[in-house]
Amino acid sequence: LIVLLHNLLVMDYGLGHPGSIHDVWAFQGTRIASNPMQLIPHNHWMWVDSAYPSEMWCVVPFKKPKGGRLSRDQNVYNKYLSKVRT
Template sequence: WRNGIFVVDGSTINLFAKPGLYRETFYDWKLNYSLNCQLMIMPHNLLIMDYALRQLGSIHDAYTFQNTHIAKSHGALIPQRHWMWADMSYPTEKWCVIPFKKPWGSLNWKQNTYS
């Protein structure tokens, strides 16, 4: 993972009780009331570099990621020629690298090595 310095992924954090207002918007696909958490870490030491915990559980990871500091100010946080690893639900940018999506068949050896 040469030159990659961050890893990002999203997860839901379950709420203890149903919210009083707009409870259906907190309802996620796992049938829980939750908030969406985006976490950016440095994989070599597990240091948390950025996080976002303000979106509802029903919101997609890619949308929640747009509200993180690193997505808004990536030029100041990620050095040139470095990037962040993410899964296929995130945008493909020069600073955000995702694995190849499998087309109708399997990946060739170069794509497989990359992914």
């Protein structure tokens, strides 16, 4: 797992996990997961998928509520978030 800044510089990485492990499990073994404020500057954040924790420094997409729907604004947000992450 490699965590990159917006300018594609490596911010953190995790080694030793098999390729079949989900990114969120590999992420838990990184320095950034255990001490994000030390590595992520103030007013900065990471764009991640919905498996990651929702934190001030970790921007996740909205999840559809069980038996419900996302609002139009939430769907638009998720659409643009997915474009940022690709």
